Amino acid sequence: MKRLMSFIITVVVLLGVMVFTTPGLLDKVRLGLDLKGGFEILYHAEPMETGGELSRASLQKTAESLEKRANALGTSEPEVTTEGTDRIRLKIAGVTDEAEVRKKMKEPAVLTFRSAAEGDAANTYSKIELVGSDFVENAAEVERDKLNQPIISIKVKDKKKFAEITERLLGKEMAIYLDEQLLSTPPTVRAVLTDGAASISGGYTIDQARELADTINLGALPLKLTEKYSQSVGATLGKKSLDQTIMAGLIGSLIILIFMIMMYRLPGILASFALILHTWLLILIFVIADFTLTLPGIAAFILGIGMAVDANIITNERIREEMRSGKSILSSVKAGNKTSFRTVMDANVTTIIVAAVMFAFGTGAVKGFALILIVEIVLSIATNLYFAHWMLTVLVKAGILKKSKQFGVKESDIRAL
Numbered sequence: 001m002k003r004l005m006s007f008i009i010t011v012v013v014l015l016g017v018m019v020f021t022t023p024g025l026l027d028k029v030r031l032g033l034d035l036k037g038g039f040e041i042l043y044h045a046e047p048m049e050t051g052g053e054l055s056r057a058s059l060q061k062t063a064e065s066l067e068k069r070a071n072a073l074g075t076s077e078p079e080v081t082t083e084g085t086d087r088i089r090l091k092i093a094g095v096t097d098e099a100e101v102r103k104k105m106k107e108p109a110v111l112t113f114r115s116a117a118e119g120d121a122a123n124t125y126s127k128i129e130l131v132g133s134d135f136v137e138n139a140a141e142v143e144r145d146k147l148n149q150p151i152i153s154i155k156v157k158d159k160k161k162f163a164e165i166t167e168r169l170l171g172k173e174m175a176i177y178l179d180e181q182l183l184s185t186p187p188t189v190r191a192v193l194t195d196g197a198a199s200i201s202g203g204y205t206i207d208q209a210r211e212l213a214d215t216i217n218l219g220a221l222p223l224k225l226t227e228k229y230s231q232s233v234g235a236t237l238g239k240k241s242l243d244q245t246i247m248a249g250l251i252g253s254l255i256i257l258i259f260m261i262m263m264y265r266l267p268g269i270l271a272s273f274a275l276i277l278h279t280w281l282l283i284l285i286f287v288i289a290d291f292t293l294t295l296p297g298i299a300a301f302i303l304g305i306g307m308a309v310d311a312n313i314i315t316n317e318r319i320r321e322e323m324r325s326g327k328s329i330l331s332s333v334k335a336g337n338k339t340s341f342r343t344v345m346d347a348n349v350t351t352i353i354v355a356a357v358m359f360a361f362g363t364g365a366v367k368g369f370a371l372i373l374i375v376e377i378v379l380s381i382a383t384n385l386y387f388a389h390w391m392l393t394v395l396v397k398a399g400i401l402k403k404s405k406q407f408g409v410k411e412s413d414i415r416a417l
Contacts, residue, residue, distance in 0.1 A: 004398040007391060011273065018280045025280075028287045031093065032079075032294030035245075038093035041102070042229040045086050053137065054086055054223065061214055062223045063088050065178065079292065088225070102227070111216060112177045115169050125175040125186065129165050132216075134158065140216035142209045145201060150209035152200040154216060159196035167192045176200075178215055184208070245298050252302070253279075256309055264316045266406050267392055271312035274388040278308055281379050296365040297372045304376025307351070308384045315340040315388070316407070323409045333396050337389045344385060348377050 045062060047054055059082050066088060067080040079091040111132035114125035139155035156162045165174075166189050175186035187200050204212065257275070260268035282301065286293060319336030327335065351373070358370035395401045404414060 003394045004400070007394045007398070011391075014277060015273075018276065022280060022283070025283050025287050029283065030286075030290060030292050032091075032292045032297070035293060035295065036093040038091065038232075040092075040231050041090045041227055042083075043088045043090065043225040044228050045088055045223045045225055047223060056085070057214070057217065058223060059086065059088065061217075062225075066090055087228070102230075110177075110179055114175045114177055115172060125173070125177075125182075129169070129174060130156065130162075134161070135216060137217070140213040142206065142213050143199070145199075149201065150204050150206045152204075152209055152213045152216070154198050154200065156196045156198075159194060162196055162198075163192060163194045166198070176212070176216075183215060184212060245295070249298070249302060253305070256305075260309070260312065263408060265408050266395070266401060267316050267319070268408075270391045270395070271316065271384070271388055274312070274383045274391070275305065275308055277387065278379050278383040279305065281383065282376060285375060285379075291372070292368070294365060294368055296369040300369045300372035300376060304373060304380060307348070307377065308380040310347075311340075311344045311380060311384045312388060314344055315385075318343075320407055320409050323404050323407060324413050324415060326415050329402055329404070329407075330396050333392055333401075337393070341385060341389070345381070348381060352377055 045054065045059055063080045063082050067078055078093075081089050083089055112128045113130035115127045115129050116125050117127040120126050134156050136155040136157055139153075141153050143151055143153050145151050169189045170192060171189065173186035173188050176183045184204070185202050187202050200212070253275075257272045260272050260275075262268070264271065282304070285291070291297070315336060318340040319332050322332035322335045323329070355370040355373045355377075359367050359374070362370060392401070401407070404411060
């Protein structure tokens with residue numbers, strides 16, 4: 001009786017939670033470019049100055065700068081990734097003005113040190129004193145002062161120019177901007193600097209100091225972006241793809257559930273419930289981990305469900321084989337669960353290894369496909385092996401499943417021991 005009550009409470013609670021939360025979860029799933037519509041551009045990056053260095057750090061920082069700009073355009077969570085040694089891919093969902101995106105994104109990140117010009121309002125700095133190319137490449141470093149506080153040391157190319165600026169602004173503030181964004185509280189010039197070296201302090205945390213140093217180094221290596229490839233996906237096309245995919249998925253899932261129930265009777269109902277739980281948990285992970293749902297992701301989603309169905313079929317067929325050999329219901333369930341577990345785990349581990357290789361060496365959509373497939377398999381092991389096996393064992397021990405026909409096995413097919 002206790003086993004049956006634990007089964008009923010578990011199923012009722014899970015079913016209630018799924019029914020109550022599913023509509024809200026679906027609304028929170030972030031859709032990718034191919035489903036929501038938007039714009040994608042592939043850029044080739046090169047130094048602005050002839051003979052300049054194109055480092056991995058400058059490429060990464062330029063990508064981060066692009067992401068900030070895309071957000072400033074009012075778009076929804078742009079996706080910016082580096083590819084190879086000199087390419088950056090930008091994906092923006094929900095774009096309405098492609099020309100504006102192209103214009104804004106191609107501009108190099110501009111680092112400027114500014115002072116307040118005559119007539120500027122309070123906390124406004126309009127006079128440009130230094131630009132990124134005035135600094136020595138990769139000269140900004142994070143150090144510690146005498147009080148062990150993080151500071152940023154910098155070096156400029158023209159010592160005389162720097163001395164003139166620091167003498168003129170002695171006791172005044174010099175703000176640091178990336179494009180038109182003020183990066184930090186403006187530091188105050190506290191000495192005339194004649195050796196081309198200075199330190200910036202301002203109560204920074206170590207992370208803030210590192211970020212500012214990286215930004216200054218990026219400004220010393222501004223990159224020129226050349227558009228190599230672009231594509232536009234209309235919102236209507238994206239919505240049509242999503243609607244058709246969801247409809248196909250629902251129809252396919254319904255056919256699978258009907259097949260499982262007709263083929264395996266009550267164990268088929270348990271397997272169907274495990275599949276529904278599996279799907280709900282995957283959607284929950286999408287929301288919590290803030291995954292972006294794309295068409296390759298949906299393909300991995302469907303493939304994972306297919307593997308989960310396969311796991312249930314293998315388990316139930318093994319149990320039926322044990323019953324046909326003349327074993328009792330409980331012995332058949334235990335033996336079937338045990339033998340099927342090894343078979344399914346071998347297949348799942350092999351697939352995880354392949355997906356991990358795809359994730360490690362793939363890019364873009366390949367990585368997304370691989371990651372979702374790995375998550376799917378892990379969930380399948382938890383729901384369609386452990387949880388489904390537990391439910392079936394509980395009902396057998398509780399005496400609910402005690403006849404072979406409840407498993408779809410005819411009495412005439414059972415061989416005497």
